[in-house]
Amino acid sequence: MVRDLLTYLRKWLEHNIEHSKKHLEEIKELRKKVEQHGLKSVGAELSASEKFMEKVVKSLEEALKRISETNEGVVTASEEQMLDIEVEVDILEINRRLAEENRSLFDKYGLKVIDVRGAIGSGKTSLIEAIVERIKDKYRVGVIAGDVTTTIDADRIRRHGVESVCVNTGKECHLDALLIRKAISKMNLENLDVLFIENVGNLICPADYPLGAHLHLVVVSVTEGSDMIVKHPLIFRDADVIVINKADLAETMGIDPNKLVNDARRVNPKAKIVVTSVKNNEGIDELIRALGLA
Numbered sequence: 001m002v003r004d005l006l007t008y009l010r011k012w013l014e015h016n017i018e019h020s021k022k023h024l025e026e027i028k029e030l031r032k033k034v035e036q037h038g039l040k041s042v043g044a045e046l047s048a049s050e051k052f053m054e055k056v057v058k059s060l061e062e063a064l065k066r067i068s069e070t071n072e073g074v075v076t077a078s079e080e081q082m083l084d085i086e087v088e089v090d091i092l093e094i095n096r097r098l099a100e101e102n103r104s105l106f107d108k109y110g111l112k113v114i115d116v117r118g119a120i121g122s123g124k125t126s127l128i129e130a131i132v133e134r135i136k137d138k139y140r141v142g143v144i145a146g147d148v149t150t151t152i153d154a155d156r157i158r159r160h161g162v163e164s165v166c167v168n169t170g171k172e173c174h175l176d177a178l179l180i181r182k183a184i185s186k187m188n189l190e191n192l193d194v195l196f197i198e199n200v201g202n203l204i205c206p207a208d209y210p211l212g213a214h215l216h217l218v219v220v221s222v223t224e225g226s227d228m229i230v231k232h233p234l235i236f237r238d239a240d241v242i243v244i245n246k247a248d249l250a251e252t253m254g255i256d257p258n259k260l261v262n263d264a265r266r267v268n269p270k271a272k273i274v275v276t277s278v279k280n281n282e283g284i285d286e287l288i289r290a291l292g293l294a
């Protein structure tokens with residue numbers, strides 16, 4: 001915005017400096033002619049105009065100079081784009097290193113960590129709750145609930161009697177390894193066997209930010225339509241387990257869950273694919289097996 005204004009102003013100044021200089025030259029020539037004809041009083045007035053015009057030119061040139069100085073601090077569009085890329089790459093690299101450190105810490109405590117990814121409303125929290133209910137007598141479970149602003153999910157999880165830490169990302173569309181490090185500093189890792197990390201509801205950003213988890217579980221529900229997997233191949237390619245959730249609503253939605261299963265298989269032939277319905281208690285045991293928690 002500011003750069004647009006400066007660009008406009010620079011052009012305006014360059015244009016007007018040129019014009020003002022032309023005016024100045026015209027006034028000078030006229031003054032000389034007037035003086036040659038002995039019209040002293042007119043000549044004196046033109047001389048005053050000349051000085052005024054000189055001041056105008058000088059101040060316009062000064063303004064242009066200031067803009068150039070300002071512009072030195074504002075990188076040009078192409079340079080800025082490159083800068084963005086460099087900053088982004090650095091952040092991703094730092095995140096990767098922190099994720100490796102998180103993983104070492106998890107391994108040190110013999111903790112199995114599952115990063116649960118999926119869009120808002122895909123049913124991540126409900127699935128975690130269903131899993132937690134079934135395995136909490138066998139494993140000591142903890143949950144990190146990532147959310148943009150609320151603690152709703154963490155509160156829901158806590159009702160199942162397991163340790164839950166809420167991470168609010170503010171405006172970020174994903175968790176990152178540093179946020180996880182901060183979250184686990186609030187947990188007693190030696191008291192846990194399994195840690196679920198519910199990522200922020202998003203099918204794009206979390207793919208770029210590994211957290212150090214051992215498994216990536218991606219949840220997609222039939223209520224999101226039939227093309228979610230083909231539209232977001234990166235995050236599904238990065239999955240160890242893919243869940244097609246809310247199977248109970250497939251008929252109502254006019255969606256064939258098998259279409260999603262086939263898409264998942266095509267995008268990621270290695271992933272385990274499970275169709276679930278939390279409402280009807282379908283597929284939960286199979287999902288627990290797929291996660292190696294049976």
Ligand code: MG
Pocket residue numbers: 124125126153198
């Ligand atoms: Mg949730």
